[in-house]
Amino acid sequence: MIACLERYVHETDAESRQDDDVSSICKTLDLQGSIEFGGGSTGFADKDFGGVYSFEPSAVIRPSCADDVARVVKAASRSSNLTVAARGNGHSINGQAMAHRGLVLDMRSTEDNHFKLLTINGVYYVDVSGGALWEDVLKRCVLEFGMAPRSWTDYLSLTVGGTLSNAGVSGQAFRYGPQTSNVTELEVVTGKGDVLICSENENPELFFGVLGGLGQFGVITRARVVLQSAPDMVRWIRVVYSEFDEFTQDAELLVTQPVKGESSFDYVEGFVFVNSDDRVNGWPSVSLDPKHGFEPDFLPPTAGSVLYCLEVALHYNSDDNLSAVDTVVSRLLGRLGFNRNLKFQVDVSYVDFLLRVKRAEEQAKASRIWDSPHPWLNMFVSKSDIAEFDRAVFKKILKDGIGGPMLVYPVLRSKWDNRTSVMVPDEEIFYLVALLRFTCPNPKPPSVEKLVAQNHEIIQYCNKRGSDFKLYLPHYKSQEEWKNHFGNQWTRFVEMKACFDPMAILSPGQNIFSRLPQP
Ligand SMILES: Cc1cc2nc3c(=O)[nH]c(=O)nc-3n(C[C@H](O)[C@H](O)[C@H](O)COP(=O)(O)OP(=O)(O)OC[C@H]3O[C@@H](n4cnc5c(N)ncnc54)[C@H](O)[C@@H]3O)c2cc1C
Numbered sequence: 135m136i137a138c139l140e141r142y143v144h145e146t147d148a149e150s151r152q153d154d155d156v157s158s159i160c161k162t163l164d165l166q167g168s169i170e171f172g173g174g175s176t177g178f179a180d181k182d183f184g185g186v187y188s189f190e191p192s193a194v195i196r197p198s199c200a201d202d203v204a205r206v207v208k209a210a211s212r213s214s215n216l217t218v219a220a221r222g223n224g225h226s227i228n229g230q231a232m233a234h235r236g237l238v239l240d241m242r243s244t245e246d247n248h249f250k251l252l253t254i255n256g257v258y259y260v261d262v263s264g265g266a267l268w269e270d271v272l273k274r275c276v277l278e279f280g281m282a283p284r285s286w287t288d289y290l291s292l293t294v295g296g297t298l299s300n301a302g303v304s305g306q307a308f309r310y311g312p313q314t315s316n317v318t319e320l321e322v323v324t325g326k327g328d329v330l331i332c333s334e335n336e337n338p339e340l341f342f343g344v345l346g347g348l349g350q351f352g353v354i355t356r357a358r359v360v361l362q363s364a365p366d367m368v369r370w371i372r373v374v375y376s377e378f379d380e381f382t383q384d385a386e387l388l389v390t391q392p393v394k395g396e397s398s399f400d401y402v403e404g405f406v407f408v409n410s411d412d413r414v415n416g417w418p419s420v421s422l423d424p425k426h427g428f429e430p431d432f433l434p435p436t437a438g439s440v441l442y443c444l445e446v447a448l449h450y451n452s453d454d455n456l457s458a459v460d461t462v463v464s465r466l467l468g469r470l471g472f473n474r475n476l477k478f479q480v481d482v483s484y485v486d487f488l489l490r491v492k493r494a495e496e497q498a499k500a501s502r503i504w505d506s507p508h509p510w511l512n513m514f515v516s517k518s519d520i521a522e523f524d525r526a527v528f529k530k531i532l533k534d535g536i537g538g539p540m541l542v543y544p545v546l547r548s549k550w551d552n553r554t555s556v557m558v559p560d561e562e563i564f565y566l567v568a569l570l571r572f573t574c575p576n577p578k579p580p581s582v583e584k585l586v587a588q589n590h591e592i593i594q595y596c597n598k599r600g601s602d603f604k605l606y607l608p609h610y611k612s613q614e615e616w617k618n619h620f621g622n623q624w625t626r627f628v629e630m631k632a633c634f635d636p637m638a639i640l641s642p643g644q645n646i647f648s649r650l651p652q653p
Contacts, residue, residue: 155213155214155216156171156192156193156213156216156237157171157193159209159210159212159213159216160193160195160209160237162209163202163205163206163209164205165195165197165198165202165205165206166197166198166199166201166202167195167196167197167198167199167202167243168195168196168243169193169194169195169196170193170194170195170196171192171193172190172191172192172193172194178224179191179194179221179224179232179238179240180232181224182224182225182226182227182228182229182230182231182232183224183225183226183227183508184226184227184228184229184507184508184509184510185505185506185507185508185582186227186228186229186507186508186509186582186586187228187229187232188229188232189229189232189233189234189235189643190234190235191219191232191233191234191235191236191237191238192216192235192236192237193237193238194237194238194240195237195238195239195240196239196240196242196243197239197240197241197243197244198243198244198247199244199247199355200321200323200329200355200356201329203220203239203323203329203353203355204323204327204328204329205327206218206237206239207323207324207325207326207327207353207639207640208326208327210236210237210639211325211326211327211637211639211652212652214651214652215649215651216236216237216639216649217233217234217236217237217638217639217640217642217649218233218236218237218238218239218353218639218640219231219232219233219236219237219238219239219349219640219641219642219643220239220241220264220295220349220353220354220640220641221238221239221240221241222241222242222264222265222292222293222294222295222296222297222299223242223267223291223292223293223296225289225291225292225296226296226607226643227508227509227510227607227609228609228643229643230348230349230607230609230641230643230644231296231349231641231643232642232643233642233643234642236642239353240265241263241264241265241293241295241296241353242265242267242293243265244263244264244265244266244355245263245265245266245267245270245293246263246266247263247265247355247356248261248262248263248266248356249261249262249263249266249274251278251279251281251361252358257360258279258281258360258361258362259318259358259359259360259361260275260279260281260283260358260359260361261356261357261358261359262294262356262357262359263294263355263356264293264294264295264298264321264353264354264355264356264357265293265294265295265355266293266294267290267291267292267293267294268283268286268287268290268291268292268293268294268297269290269291269489269492271283271294271359272290272485272488272489273485275361275364276364276484276485279361280363280364281361281362281363281364282361282362282363282364282484282488283313283316283359283360283361283362284306284309284310284316284360284361284362285302285304285306285307285310285311285312285313285315285316286302286304286305286306286313286488287302287303287304287313288304288305288403288490288491289491289492289495290488290489290491290492291492291495294354294357294359295353295354295355295357297313298313298314298317298320298344298345298346298354298357299344299346299347299348299349299354299641300346300348300556300606300607301313301314301346301550301556301606302314303545303566303606304401304403305401305402305403305445305446305447305543306400306401307545307549307566308388308389308402308543308544308545308546308549309389309393309400309549310549311549311550311551312545312549312550312556313359314345314346314550314551314554314556315549315550315551315554316359316360317345317357317358317359317360318333318334318358318360319331319332319333319336319341319357319358320332320333320341320344320345320354320356320357320358321354321355321356321357322340322344322351322352322353322354322355323352323353323355324340324351324352324634324635325351325352325634325635325636325637325638325639325640326634326635326636329355330352332344333358338553339630339633340352340630340634342551342553342554342555343554343555343627343630343634344555345551345554345555345556346554346555346556346557347554347555347630348555348608348641348644348646349640349641349644350555350627350630350631350634350635350640350641350644350646350647351630351631351634351635351640352634352635352640353640364484365400365449365450365451365484366450366451366452366483366484367449367450367451367452367454367481367482367483367484368400368401368447368448368449368450368481368482368483368484368487369447369448369450369459369463369479369480369481370422370445370447370479370480370481370482370487371445371446371447371448371463371467371477371478371479372420372421372422372443372444372445372446372477372478372479373443373444373446373467373470373472373473373476373477373478374420374441374442374443374444374472374473374476374477375441375442375443375444375471375472375473376409376433376434376436376437376438376441376442376473377442378442378521378524378528379521380471380472381404381442381444382517382520382521382544382565383471384444384469384470384471384472385402385404385444385543385544386517386544386563387469387470388402388444388446388466388470389402389544389545389546389563390546390563397448397462397466398466399446399447399448399466400447400448400449401445401446401447402444402445402446402543402544403444403445403446403541403543404442404443404444404445404541404542404543405442405443405445405539405540405541405542405543406440406441406442406443406524406528406532406540406542407419407420407440407441407442407443407535407540408439408440408441408533408534408535409430409433409437409438409439409440409441411430412534412535414535414537414538414572414574415534415535415536415537416535417430419539420443420476420478421478422478422479422480423478423479423480426478428476429475429476432473432475432476433473433476434473438529439529439533440528440529440532440533442542444470444472445543446466447487448462448463448466449484463479498572501574502575503537503572503573503574503575506572506573506574506575506579507573507582508570508571508572508573509571509582509585509586509589510568510569510570510571510607511567511568511569511571511589511592511593511605512566512567512568512569512605512606512607513566513567513568513593513596513603513604513605513606514558514559514564514565514566514567514603514604514605514606515559515564515565515567515596515601515602515603516559516560516561516563516564516565516601516602516603517544517561517562517563517564517565518561518602519596519599519601519602519603520542520565522599522601523565523567523596523601524542526595526599527592527595528540528542531588531591531592531595532569532588536569536570536571536572536585537571537572537573537574537579538569538570538571538572539568539570540567540568540569540570541566541567541568541570542565542566542567542568543565543566544563544564544565544566545563545564545565545566546562546563547559547560547561547562547563547564548562555623555627555630557604557608557619557620557621557623558604559602559603559604560602561602564602566606568606569589569592571585573585593605604619605619609645610645610646611645613646613647616646631646631647636650637649637650637651637652638650
C-alpha cells in the first residue's frame with residue numbers, strides 16, 4: 135500500500151517531545167468544543183475516502199464555534215511546528231484533509247451552528263455552517279422553506295466547506311456554475327486566527343481566494359448559499375450513443391442553448407461505459423429501472439469497445455400535467471441524435487434524485503467496496519482535446535472500465551468566476567472527466583499502485599500531447615508541480631498565502647507549502 139510507502143517520517147525524539155507540547159498546548163485552549171488526542175476514537179482522522187494515504191494527527195478537535203477554530207489556529211501559530219487541517223467529511227482521495235502530527239479540526243461538530251433563511255433584494259439565501267453536510271442542507275431547505283441550493287455535487291455526504299474549498303461540480307454547473315459560483319458571503323478563520331466576514335465587496339481577496347483555495351487561506355465556518363424554489367419531481371433520462379462525436383455534439387448543444395422562455399433540461403451529465411455485459415462497467419450500468427434492461431441487439435454493428443450515455447433531468451411539480459412534461463421532454467430530446475431504442479427514464483422525487491448516489495453508497499457498503507481504496511482521478515479537459523482524450527484514454531487505456539463510473543460532460547467557463555482560486559482550462563467549453571475507481575475486494579483487485587500508475591499514464595499522455603487540462607481535486611508531490619498547476623496565478627496564490635496564513639499552518643495535507651517557524 136502506498137500508505138505504508140508514504141509514511142515518510144519515523145518517530146523521533148523531537149516528535150515525541152512535540153506530542154507532549156500538543157497536550158500542554160491543548161490544555162490551555164479553553165474551548166467550548168472537545169479535544170481528543172491521537173487519531174480520534176475511531177482513528178478516522180488518519181484516513182480518507184481514497185484509502186491511499188494515512189497520516190496520524192496528534193489531536194482531533196471538535197470545535198463548537200468559529201472562536202474555537204480561531205483559538206486552535208492561534209495556539210498552533212505559537213508552537214514551533216504544529217499544523218491545522220480542517221476536515222469536512224474526509225472524502226478526499228489523497229490525504230488532503232490530514233495533518234501528520236498536527237491538529238485536525240473535525241468540522242462536522244459545527245454543522246448545526248448556522249441555518250437561517252434570508253432575502254436580499256428579492257433573492258433567497260441560506261446561511262449554513264462550513265461543517266454542514268450538503269444532504270442535510272438539502273433536506274432542511276426543502277422541508278422548512280420549499281427551497282434548495284441551485285448547484286450541487288453528485289454525492290451529498292460532503293461538507294459545505296470541503297466542496298467550496300475545491301469547486302463543487304455536478305450536472306447543474308452548466309447553468310449555474312459550480313458551487314463556488316453560488317455563495318455570496320463567507321465567515322472564515324484565517325491562518326492568523328482572525329475571524330473575518332468576506333464577500334465580493336468585503337475582504338474580496340479572502341473571499342475569492344478561499345473559494346477553490348484548497349483550505350490554504352482560512353477555515354470556512356459559515357457560507358451564504360443562493361437558493362431557488364425546489365421542484366417536487368424530476369424526470370431522469372439516459373440515452374445512449376455509440377459515437378463520441380455525436381455524444382459531445384448533443385451534450386454541448388444542451389449546455390449552450392439559451393434558457394429564454396422555452397424550458398431546457400435542468401441537469402446535463404454523461405458517462406462512458408464498456409460495450410459488454412459486464413455488470414459494473416457495461417450495459418447493466420445504464421438502465422434506471424430494473425424492469426427495463428439494456429437491449430444490446432439495438433447497438434449498431436459499428437459500435438466500438440466503449441459507448442456513451444448522456445444523462446439529463448427535467449424538474450417539474452407534482453401538480454403539473456404529465457402530458458405537458460412529456461411534450462417538453464419529447465421536444466428537447468427530439469433534437470438529439472441518440473440511439474432511439476436505447477432510452478431509459480424514471481420519474482423520482484427531487485430529493486431522491488439529488489440523493490441518488492446515497493443509494494449506490496448503501497449497496498457498495500453492503501458489498502464492502504465502499505471502504506476499499508479509491509485511487510480516483512478528476513480532471514477538466516478542454517473541448518479541443520476531448521476527442522483525442524476519448525481515442526487515447528477511454529477507447530484504449532480504460533477500454534475495460536475501472537470498476538466504477540467514468541464521467542465525462544461539458545461545462546461552461548463563463549459560469550465559473552475567474553476571481554476564485556479554482557483552476558480550469560482556457561476554453562469556454564471544457565469537460566469534467568471523473569474516473570471513479572472502485573476496487574472490489576473479491577476476486578483479488580488490481581493493486582492500488584497499478585491504478586495510481588494508470589492515472590499517471592493518463593496525466594502524462596495529456597502533458598505530452600500539450601492538452602489544455604487541469605487536475606480537479608489536484609494532488610501533487612512537489613511545489614514545482616503546484617506552480618505549473620496554478621500557472622500565471624501562482625504568484626497571486628503565494629501572495630495570498632503570505633497574507634492570510636503566513637506561517638503555512640493550514641491544510642498541510644495539500645502539500646503545497648511547508649510550515650514555517652515563528653518569525
Ligand atoms: C463519493 C464521492 C462523490 C463525489 N462527488 C463529487 C461531485 O459530484 N462533484 C464534486 O465537485 N466533487 C465530488 N467529490 C469530491 C469532493 O467534492 C471533495 O473530495 C471534497 O473535498 C470532499 O468534501 P469533504 O467535506 O469530505 O472534504 P474533506 O475531504 O474533509 O476536505 C477537503 C479539503 O478541504 C479542506 N476543508 C475541509 N473543510 C473545510 C472548511 N470548512 N474550510 C476550509 N477548508 C476545508 C480540507 O482541509 C481539505 O484540504 C466526491 C467525492 C466522493 C468521495
